[in-house]
Amino acid sequence: MTDLRKAVEDAVSQIPVPDLQPYIQRSIDPEGSRAMVRTRMDTAEYRHRPLVIGVAFTIFAAAALFGWSVLSSGEQGNQQTAPRNGEAETPWFRLSYPDSWSIVTPSGTRVGEGILAAQVTSFPRNSPTCVGGEGDSLPSDGVLIRFTLGWEQPAEGALTTPAFEPTLGPEPEHIHPIGACGSSERRFGMFFGPDGQLMTVHALIAPDASANDIKPLAEIVTSLAPTGGPTRFEPGIETAFASGTSPEVGDWKMTLKNDVAGGTTVNFRTKEFGWGVDVDGSNEHVHPLLISVGADQVLVAGVLPNNAAEVTLAVETGEQIQGKLVSIPQEELPGWVGFWVPPFRAHLGGEGTRLTPGAVLIVRDVAGQEIERLRLP
Amino acid sequence: MHDFAQLFEAEGPRLFRAIAAFAGNDEIARDAVAEAFAQCIQGAGEIRSPAAWLWKAAFRIASGELHERQRSLPLDVDTVAELGYESPDRDPQILELIAVLPPKQKAAIILRYYVDYDMKRIAEILGCSSATARVHLHRGRAKLARVMESSDD
Numbered sequence: 001m002t003d004l005r006k007a008v009e010d011a012v013s014q015i016p017v018p019d020l021q022p023y024i025q026r027s028i029d030p031e032g033s034r035a036m037v038r039t040r041m042d043t044a045e046y047r048h049r050p051l052v053i054g055v056a057f058t059i060f061a062a063a064a065l066f067g068w069s070v071l072s073s074g075e076q077g078n079q080q081t082a083p084r085n086g087e088a089e090t091p092w093f094r095l096s097y098p099d100s101w102s103i104v105t106p107s108g109t110r111v112g113e114g115i116l117a118a119q120v121t122s123f124p125r126n127s128p129t130c131v132g133g134e135g136d137s138l139p140s141d142g143v144l145i146r147f148t149l150g151w152e153q154p155a156e157g158a159l160t161t162p163a164f165e166p167t168l169g170p171e172p173e174h175i176h177p178i179g180a181c182g183s184s185e186r187r188f189g190m191f192f193g194p195d196g197q198l199m200t201v202h203a204l205i206a207p208d209a210s211a212n213d214i215k216p217l218a219e220i221v222t223s224l225a226p227t228g229g230p231t232r233f234e235p236g237i238e239t240a241f242a243s244g245t246s247p248e249v250g251d252w253k254m255t256l257k258n259d260v261a262g263g264t265t266v267n268f269r270t271k272e273f274g275w276g277v278d279v280d281g282s283n284e285h286v287h288p289l290l291i292s293v294g295a296d297q298v299l300v301a302g303v304l305p306n307n308a309a310e311v312t313l314a315v316e317t318g319e320q321i322q323g324k325l326v327s328i329p330q331e332e333l334p335g336w337v338g339f340w341v342p343p344f345r346a347h348l349g350g351e352g353t354r355l356t357p358g359a360v361l362i363v364r365d366v367a368g369q370e371i372e373r374l375r376l377p
Numbered sequence: 378m379h380d381f382a383q384l385f386e387a388e389g390p391r392l393f394r395a396i397a398a399f400a401g402n403d404e405i406a407r408d409a410v411a412e413a414f415a416q417c418i419q420g421a422g423e424i425r426s427p428a429a430w431l432w433k434a435a436f437r438i439a440s441g442e443l444h445e446r447q448r449s450l451p452l453d454v455d456t457v458a459e460l461g462y463e464s465p466d467r468d469p470q471i472l473e474l475i476a477v478l479p480p481k482q483k484a485a486i487i488l489r490y491y492v493d494y495d496m497k498r499i500a501e502i503l504g505c506s507s508a509t510a511r512v513h514l515h516r517g518r519a520k521l522a523r524v525m526e527s528s529d530d
Contacts, residue, residue, distance in 0.1 A: 004521055008490035011471040012398045017390040020411055024385075027415030107416050235504045262497055262507040280508070331481060332505060334512045 089227055090117050092149065093194050096223035098122075098216050113236060114150035114200065120220055121145075122213055138184060141208040145217060147224075149193070150237040151200045156190060162198055163191035164243075164251055164271060166221045171202070187217070192253065195226035196240035233332050236260040238267065241338075242326045248342035249299070254326050256333060264333055268301035268340050277302045279336060286374045288361060293343045298355065300376065301340035303328070309366040313341045316357040323361075348377075381418055381427075388428055389414070392435055395487050400439045401476030409439035432492075433502045440480055474521055481505070482517030489514055 086099045097103060097120050106116045122143040138144055155172075171188035187203040203217055233239050238257040245251050255267045257276070267276035268289065277289035288302040300313060300323070311323035326338035347356045355376050363372035389410065397406035413435035417427050475483045481503055488499045500510040 004518060004525070005490045007471045007525075008475070008486060011475075012394050012487060012491040015394040015397050015403075015472075017393045018403070018407060020385075020389060020393065020407065020414070023407055023411035024414045024418075027411045028418060107419070233504060235501065258500075258505050258509070260501065262500055264506040264509065279506075333509060334516075 088118065090147075092117055092197060092227060093147075094223075094225045094227055095120070095147075095220060097220050101216065111148055112152035114148040114152050115234060115237065117147045117149050117199075119144065119146045122209070122216070138204055138206040140206050141210065141213055142206045143203070143209050143213050143217065145201065145203040145220060148200045148202070149197050149234060151190070151198075152202075156200050161272060161274060162269070163189065164253065166191050166193070166201075166224055168201060168203055168217060168221055189221065192240055193226075194224045195232055196243075196253075196255070197232065197234065198238040198240075198255070233258055233329070238265075241329055241332070246342065249293075252340070254301075254328075254338045254340070256328065258332065266303050266328070266333070266336075266338060268299070279303055279333060286361060286363065286372050288374065288376060290348055290355065290377055292348045296345055296347060297343035298346040298348050299340065299343045300359075300361065302338070303333070303336040304339050304363055304372070306330075306335055306337040307365050307371065308337055308339070308363045310364040310368075311339050311341070312362045312364075313344065313359050314362055315344055315346070315359045317345075319344060381414075384417075384427055384431070385414065388431055391492065392432060395432075395492055396435050396439050398472055398475055398487050398491065399436065399480075399484055400443055401472070405439055405442050409435045409442065412438050429498070429501065433504075436484060436502050437504075440484075443480065471521075471525075474524055478517050478520060481510075481513040482520070485510055485514040486517045486521065 086097050086101070088095060088097070088103045088105060090105050091108065095103075095118065100122070102121050102124050104119045104121075106119070109116045121138075122141075123139050166189065168187045168189040171186040184207065185205040187205070189199075189201040189203075191199060191201075193199040201221060205214055205217075233256060235258050238255045240253040240255045243251070243253040249270045251271055253269045255269060255276075257265045257267070259265065264279045265276040266279055266287075267274055268291065273291060273293065275289055275291050277287045279287050285305050286302065288300055291299045291301065293299050304311060304325075306328075308325060311325065313321040313323060315321070321341050321344050323339050323341040326340070328336050328338050341361075344359075346359070349356065359376050361372070361374045361376060362370060363374075365371050392413075393406055393410050396409050397403050400406050400409070413431050416434060417431050475486055478486065484503055485499055488494045488502060489496075494502075496507045496510050496514075499514070500507040503510055503513065505513075
C-alpha cells in the first residue's frame, strides 16, 4: 500500500501557489471582504500564474492606503458592518436596533474566555466620550450593549444557572464591569442565544441617559435570531445541542463545550442547576455525572457509547428508573450519546462518601443485550 | 507589532496549498487565504498568535464557502489538468480522494500529513477536542487506505 503520508505530502506540495497579494489588498478594502466573496473569475480558463512574492512593502502599503494601522490598539479588531434599516448580521445571529443607534461587529475577537460578537451603541462611534475610566467610554447620555459568546471573566463562568431566554438584569456585584465612565448603571445577562450558544451580555447606561435612550435595550436583546453559521460549536463556547421540557425537571438543555486546549465537556442544565462531565480519551465507556437536586434527590446525566439503546438506573431500594437518551452531533463528539435519568430519592454526600441508597446504571443495546453496568458513584 | 511580511512568507504558500487540497478548488483557497490575511492585518492589535489564528480563520472561511455551495468540488483528472498541475510524475488521485472525504476528516489528513501539525493544533483549527480530531484523522486515514489498497490490487 502506498505510504499515505508521503503521498499526501507530495501531492499537496506540488499545488502551484498563485500571486495572492492583489487579493489580500482587495480584501483589506472596507468593501473588499464582501466583494471578494461575491467576486468570481468569469472566465472558465483560470490558469495559475507563477508565484510572485513582493511582500514587504506591498502589504504595509495596502494597509496604510486603506487607513488600517498594523499597530492597531483601542477597539478590538473591529470591522464596521453596513447596517441596513437597523438590522445586522454576525456569523452567529442577526439582531435589530433603532436606526439612530450604531453597531460594530468585531470579527470574532477573543475577549477573556469568550468571543466578542457585536457591540451596539446609542451614539455614533466617533462621538465625544467622557474622560477617565477604563474599557468602554460613553457619552454622558450614552447606552452601550455588548454581546459575547461564552463569558469574558472567570466570575461569569462560575454562574451555574444561565437563563434559557434572553434577558437583562442588574449586574451581579462580584462581576467586574467591562468598563465604566463615572457612575454608569450596569446591566448583565447570561443566557442561551438563538443558536444554542451560551452568551453574556453587558450593558452600560451613562448617568444622563433618558428612559427613551434606555428603552431599546430589551428590544435589542430579544431581537436575536439565529443565522445558522457554518460553525455552531466554537471552541471554548458552551453550546446547547438538545433541549426539552419534562414534568420531573421542567425546561432542560444538554450542552457541549469543546475546550480550546483539548477535551470536551457535556453538561446537563435546568433553570435551577447545571453541571458537566468531561468526556476524555480514556477507555471508560460511561461518563456519568451526579447532581444533587434539592435536599433529597439526585439526578444522573452524562454520555454513553452510541450503541446504547436503553439506560436504566437500578436503585438499591428496588426502584428501577428508565433513563432518556439524547443524540449528540457526531461531528462534535463522535461515538457518544447523551443521557439523563430523572431525579430519584437519594443523598449525595461529599467526596469519599457513597450515594445513598446506592444505584447501578445498566446500559443495553438495541438487541437488549447489556453492554455496560456501572455502580454509582 | 506583528511582521506580516514575514508571516506571509512563512505561512502563505503552505496555507494556500492546504486550503486548496481541502476545498478541492483553487478559487475558494485563494479567497479564503486572502480574506484570512486581511482580517489578521485588521485585527492585528488583538491577535496574540497570528499564525495560529490565520490557519483557523482560513479553514473556517473555506468551510463556510464550501457549506454555502453545499458540495466540495472534487478534482477529477480533467480538472486537475485544466488547473495547470504540470507534474506528470505526481499522482493526482490522492487529491481527488482527499477532496471527497467529509470536511473534518480531510482537514485532519491535510493538517497532519502535509502541514505536520500535532493533534492539539489540529483540534484548535477544527474547533473540537483532541480526541475528536484523532477520530477524524483515523476515519479519514482508514477510508483513504481502503481505496488506495483496492487500487493497488
